[in-house]
Structure formats: C-alpha cells, structure tokens
Amino acid sequence: MQQRPTELDRRTIARLTRGRIRVDARIDLHGLTQSAAHRRLLGFLENAQADGARVALVITGKGRPGEPTAYGMHERGVLRRSVPEWLRSSAFQPIVSGFSEAGRRHGGAGAFYVRIRRLRD
DSSP: OOOEEEOOOHHHHHHTTTTSSOOOOOEEEEHHHHHHHHHHHHHHHHHHTTTTOOEEEEEOOOOOOOBOOOOBBBBOOHHHHHHHHHHSSSSTTTEEEEEEEGGGGGGGGGEEEEEEEEOOO
C-alpha cells in the first residue's frame, strides 16, 4: 500500500525555488473545469512518471474573486483548493509522494511543486 503524500521539506522547496533542483514537467490548469482539470492532471502525472520525471509544477492560478457567500467571504480559486485534495486521493497515491505550494519564482500561491514516485519494475 502506498503512503499518503506529505509536504515537501523546507530545504527541498528552497532548492526548487532557487533552481538547484530542476522542475522536470509543468502543466497549467487555468480556465479548466474541475472535472477536466482532474482528468488532465491525472493523465499528465501518469505520463510524467512514465517518462522518469521527479518533480512537476502544477499551475492552478489564484482564482478570480467569486460571489459573496453567506458569511460575507468571497470564494476564490476552486482549482487552487481542489488540487491538494486530489493529490492526497487514492487515485494519485501511486504517483505522488509529496507536494507543497510553489515558491514565488514558480507562481507562489497559484502553483504547486509535486514530487513524483519512481515506477517500480
């Protein structure tokens, strides 16, 4: 059984942000519906894993301000909120070993670094 993805450690995030660890693959989910984004992200990460990628950058965007809710708060960034839930789900566990919000250089709060598991023979 696969372990659930964990947060990336600060040192790894710093090395990614400074360009000392290479981002092997990237995907931009801007403008997609949740279902389309989920399908595209899963397929993208499966292909990246098959190609031997170790780190992917998933760009969600920060989202547009939404309509006021009952509590007066504006709902923003549906994909930004959904992607971490997806990455923790059982569908992604064989692919994703960890993830964290990206550094400012790679999009900050509108993107995630995703560490990809190696395929076992």
